[in-house]
Amino acid sequence: MQMRSDTWVVIPAFNEAPVIGGVVAGVRSLFPRVLVVDDASDDDTAAIARAAGAYTATHPINLGQGAALQTGFEAALARGARYVVTFDADGQHDPAEAAAMVARADEENLAFVLGSRFLDGGDARVGALKRAMLRIGALAARARTGMALTDTHNGLRVIRADALAHVHLTHARMAHASQIVSQLATCGLPGAEHPVTISYTDYSRAKGQPLLNSVNIVVDLALGGR
Numbered sequence: 001m002q003m004r005s006d007t008w009v010v011i012p013a014f015n016e017a018p019v020i021g022g023v024v025a026g027v028r029s030l031f032p033r034v035l036v037v038d039d040a041s042d043d044d045t046a047a048i049a050r051a052a053g054a055y056t057a058t059h060p061i062n063l064g065q066g067a068a069l070q071t072g073f074e075a076a077l078a079r080g081a082r083y084v085v086t087f088d089a090d091g092q093h094d095p096a097e098a099a100a101m102v103a104r105a106d107e108e109n110l111a112f113v114l115g116s117r118f119l120d121g122g123d124a125r126v127g128a129l130k131r132a133m134l135r136i137g138a139l140a141a142r143a144r145t146g147m148a149l150t151d152t153h154n155g156l157r158v159i160r161a162d163a164l165a166h167v168h169l170t171h172a173r174m175a176h177a178s179q180i181v182s183q184l185a186t187c188g189l190p191g192a193e194h195p196v197t198i199s200y201t202d203y204s205r206a207k208g209q210p211l212l213n214s215v216n217i218v219v220d221l222a223l224g225g226r
Contacts, residue, residue: 012039
């Protein structure tokens, strides 16, 4: 695959020192422009990310993943990004799948491509409670936006600059996922889902707090993602 110099990969991170170096190295094998937004970690996340070749921005206080993404979006657009990829810091995503999503956006003239664990009957390997909450989230997004999505809480996304100009995240924490979908739905530009895999490691499972995330999805639905 070709190196995508027109693309910035934004990685929001909080206390990811054990894995961030490997995540950055993997991403930089395909994307030279990687920005890690350190959301006031109290470990060496930012220093390790820089040593692995990433640019970094650091919040002075912890503001949440949505705020970290918004910081990254603004920085990437200011530096002329054609595409921005959102990528989780815990090692769950595959950089090759991100590259395939950017290539698809190019080939099909798509303004956004959203990763899905459930598209085409994919095996997401998530617990029953979280799977149910994710499906409820997808149904709620469909009712709210008219977009027939299968996975609205997947951290792997590709957003073209003209679509990203319509994204202004004000929900700092978990509700940002629905807010991104809602704002993309109103931009009037074409998009699609793309099947992706999630690598659930012991580290990512411990970091992800699956039960808490299921509760957060319910809160997200209550907020409506506006």
